[in-house]
Amino acid sequence: MEIKEKIKNLINANDVCLFMKGTPDAPQCGFSMAVSNALKHLKVNFNGINVLEDENLRQGIKEFSDWPTIPQLYIKSEFIGGCDIVKEMFEKGDLKTLLEEKKLI
């Protein structure tokens, strides 16, 4: 399967999908950990996908979103942002509002 298709399937199949380095329980990078912790704090179910296990995915996700860094958060198939944007949304309460609006928490 082409990597783009694989990514599409992943973000369509998971309401909250986080492409990250490592896993939610064992993040391998501080930025991935920050986003994963924000989601845990809001008690939302999410699927953390470890891009370190798949080099194609690691490169593919950057091209998919035209975004050069990881982590990348998708909610209801929509790209929300990387660590800086998610952190800012979390601190302002916007992330919680968004998840509530989408009826995910």
Add this chain to the structure above:
Amino acid sequence: MALPIEEIKKLITSSIPDASIEIKDLMGDNNHYSAIIKSKMFNGLSRIDQHKLVYKSLKGRMGNELHALSIVTEEK
């Protein structure tokens, strides 16, 4: 690998000429930065598109030799 602050500023202003840029070297190691960037070019854009403008100005360095640059963008 590291990129000095002046080099980062130069790259950003080459694509975003009116940018006011404040960069902090978080660890004093030329490798972990945090930047606040203000520009009229951000006006009316989504956060994602604002950050993309900054990433594009760094011409492929972001995610490579520039691992740790956290960005806050503001409209002018």
